[in-house]
Amino acid sequence: MLVSYRCAPTAQLPKFCESGVVIAFTVGAYLFAGVATFFLGPGRRYVSERVQTARGHPVANAITGREPVSERRLTAFGLTLSLVLILIWPIFLISKFQDRKRERRELANWEERVRSGIEFTMMGGAGSVQCQDCSYEEEIVSFTHGYSDTGPTSETGVQCLACGKFTTISEGGDNDDDGTAPCECGGTLSRDHELFCPKCRSKNLKYRMSYIT
Ligand SMILES: [Zn+2]
Ligand SMILES: [Zn+2]
Numbered sequence: 001m002l003v004s005y006r007c008a009p010t011a012q013l014p015k016f017c018e019s020g021v022v023i024a025f026t027v028g029a030y031l032f033a034g035v036a037t038f039f040l041g042p043g044r045r046y047v048s049e050r051v052q053t054a055r056g057h058p059v060a061n062a063i064t065g066r067e068p069v070s071e072r073r074l075t076a077f078g079l080t081l082s083l084v085l086i087l088i089w090p091i092f093l094i095s096k097f098q099d100r101k102r103e104r105r106e107l108a109n110w111e112e113r114v115r116s117g118i119e120f121t122m123m124g125g126a127g128s129v130q131c132q133d134c135s136y137e138e139e140i141v142s143f144t145h146g147y148s149d150t151g152p153t154s155e156t157g158v159q160c161l162a163c164g165k166f167t168t169i170s171e172g173g174d175n176d177d178d179g180t181a182p183c184e185c186g187g188t189l190s191r192d193h194e195l196f197c198p199k200c201r202s203k204n205l206k207y208r209m210s211y212i213t
Helices: 014-040 043-055 058-064 071-087 089-116
Strands: 125-131 137-148 151-160 166-172 205-211
Touching: 014 043, 014 071, 014 089, 043 071, 043 089, 071 089, 137 166, 137 205
Parallel strands: none
Antiparallel strands: 125 137, 125 205, 137 151, 151 166
């Protein structure tokens, strides 16, 4: 439509004609950038992933009894999606950029937590904690479960917030420990805190898992 603009040699409407050229050029540059971002950026992969999801896995389709989508419809879907992405490329790029920023922030948070210490909720099974400052070491249980003659059992690790002693609470089986009793020193037993060394109270601990059930 914009191509049909014609500039008369002795332009009676020079303003109109020029603005037509400017618009055509802008739209052209916008679309060119859209196509370039699509092929060089994350657009193409995004579309092929969506098409793959729509196609479904043959085995999964067989199990769920899902009718496989015809290749023609998949191609049409892929082309439409590509066209939309080319048209709205700034929005797509910004959202991708924000996704990546969010992922990086989550990873940084996780690394920060790992670096700043260990917590029972991050530790599996049973193993040993080692203090990196005073080299104190102790075998502890974070959480394990199993079965006995009288039913399911579980062992849950806790630490006394006052004296730092590690204790294992056993539930089920012959044990009737409900885990509400305080530490023998009177301190509170906790599972939701950063573990600290019972000897020097440093939080610079490492956990090495030896088994998990
Ligand atoms: Zn220590
Ligand atoms: Zn205690």
